Amino acid sequence: MAVTERTLRLPVSGQKLTYELERKSVKNINMRVRADGKVHLSVPRQTSDAKITAFLTDHEAWLLNALKKTAARAEAHPDTETLAGRDIVPYLGGVLRVVCVPCEGRTGRFELDRQAGTLTLHLPDPQDSGWRMSAVETFEKAQTRMLVMPLLKQHFPYFAQRGVAPPSDVRFRVMTSRFGSCSSGTHALTFNAKLCEYPPAFIEYVVVHELCHFLHPDHSDAFWAEVGRVLPDWREREKIGKK
Numbered sequence: 705m706a707v708t709e710r711t712l713r714l715p716v717s718g719q720k721l722t723y724e725l726e727r728k729s730v731k732n733i734n735m736r737v738r739a740d741g742k743v744h745l746s747v748p749r750q751t752s753d754a755k756i757t758a759f760l761t762d763h764e765a766w767l768l769n770a771l772k773k774t775a776a777r778a779e780a781h782p783d784t785e786t787l788a789g790r791d792i793v794p795y796l797g798g799v800l801r802v803v804c805v806p807c808e809g810r811t812g813r814f815e816l817d818r819q820a821g822t823l824t825l826h827l828p829d830p831q832d833s834g835w836r837m838s839a840v841e842t843f844e845k846a847q848t849r850m851l852v853m854p855l856l857k858q859h860f861p862y863f864a865q866r867g868v869a870p871p872s873d874v875r876f877r878v879m880t881s882r883f884g885s886c887s888s889g890t891h892a893l894t895f896n897a898k899l900c901e902y903p904p905a906f907i908e909y910v911v912v913h914e915l916c917h918f919l920h921p922d923h924s925d926a927f928w929a930e931v932g933r934v935l936p937d938w939r940e941r942e943k944i945g946k947k
């Protein structure tokens with residue numbers, strides 16, 4: 705059956721929602737927000753209009769949040785379609801082959817097999833670029849966190865000895881032009897969620913670089929001398945990120 709386009713006024717926010725409706729042989733109502741910001745609803749064939757409207761209004765907060773995230777993502781990746789279509793993901797300086805397999809339910813999950821060099825994404829709709837992209841992003845963010853946190857723990861004692869307080873927060877998000885940032889105001893560290901695409905030597909350099917900003921908020925000679933004390937080969941490591 706063809707996909708029809710409908711509109712609905714969301715009751716809480718008053719926002720007008722345009723969505724695609726597809727009736728097909730599925731057991732449950734499935735909703736997703738595509739990479740291009742389109743809301744797609746697939747419903748069991750006999751679902752009444754009242755039930756569809758109730759489902760959408762029940763999920764208003766989720767929907768608005770998903771739409772906001774998609775818009776922010778589209779802004780960060782003007783090349784959304786090519787990114788979503790890629791079947792390899794850079795990982796620790798190498799690559800992983802992406803395999804998409806269908807799964808039940810709304811949430812995708814992933815499986816990393818480093819030996820085989822594959823990243824298997826379990827997606828409600830393996831053909832949908834929005835799902836693929838958000839699954840890769842979730843994977844990258846989790847991997848980067850897993851790699852960065854032990855490095856912070858390893859290097860922090862040196863900075864603590866020099867009077868640096870522990871970071872108030874450590875955040876991970878996709879950044880377009882930076883690998884990390886250090887906020888002197890909030891004392892928080894932010895790392896690019898895509899760091900896991902780079903070799904471990906570079907990831908360690910970024911962690912040390914940001915920690916050194918707690919001592920020197922600038923890129924002065926004193927700052928670089930500090931980086932050199934922790935990682936004497938920092939110049940070599942820094943080059944990796946410029947390739």
Ligand SMILES: [Zn+2]
Pocket residue numbers: 913917922923
């Ligand atoms: Zn810096």
